[in-house]
Amino acid sequence: MDILQQNVLWDGKWQFRLDKVRLESGHVMDLALIEHPGSVVLVPMLGDNVLMIEQFRPVFGRNLLELPAGTLDGDEPYPEAAQRELREETGYRAESLTLLGEMLPSPGTSNEVMKIFLAQGLSEDPLPMDEDEEIEIRPIPLKELVAMALRGELTDAKSVVGVLQANAFLNP
Numbered sequence: 817m818d819i820l821q822q823n824v825l826w827d828g829k830w831q832f833r834l835d836k837v838r839l840e841s842g843h844v845m846d847l848a849l850i851e852h853p854g855s856v857v858l859v860p861m862l863g864d865n866v867l868m869i870e871q872f873r874p875v876f877g878r879n880l881l882e883l884p885a886g887t888l889d890g891d892e893p894y895p896e897a898a899q900r901e902l903r904e905e906t907g908y909r910a911e912s913l914t915l916l917g918e919m920l921p922s923p924g925t926s927n928e929v930m931k932i933f934l935a936q937g938l939s940e941d942p943l944p945m946d947e948d949e950e951i952e953i954r955p956i957p958l959k960e961l962v963a964m965a966l967r968g969e970l971t972d973a974k975s976v977v978g979v980l981q982a983n984a985f986l987n988p
């Protein structure tokens with residue numbers, strides 16, 4: 817594939833681009849892409865509970881139950897971003913962060929890499945939330961979250977993957 821033209825349509829924490837490309841077949845087409853710095857997902861364990869967050873998601877017009885997560889600031893290292901997001905969204909710091917894995921949430925349109933961390937040894941150490949975040953913390957037993965994921969009741973993809981990875985790690 818040859819890139820014939822790149823047009824940046826929006827540039828912020830990530831970049832939205834519309835590229836004109838020529839395929840091997842010679843066909844020319846537009847390709848919408850998101851250049852993303854990466855993100856972190858946290859499975860914060862407080863006893864047997866996972867600190868889930870519930871927040872309003874305008875694109876769906878309703879609250880969603882999710883694991884805490886967020887975007888890297890520039891070239892911020894993943895573990896630093898994980899600790900920052902944990903403190904912003906839950907008010908806790910982790911004594912240990914264990915990398916459980918990574919996922920590509922939308923490889924057809926974005927180069928985002930999400931790294932999933934198990935956060936243990938939590939102690940209170942809040943940072944201010946982002947101004948657009950209105951979050952309610954919901955501690956839910958890991959076993960219950962696994963059942964919810966398997967029944968299709970936990971619908972956020974990063975949360976389903978994170979919960980199942982944490983369960984496999986903690987209960988081999």
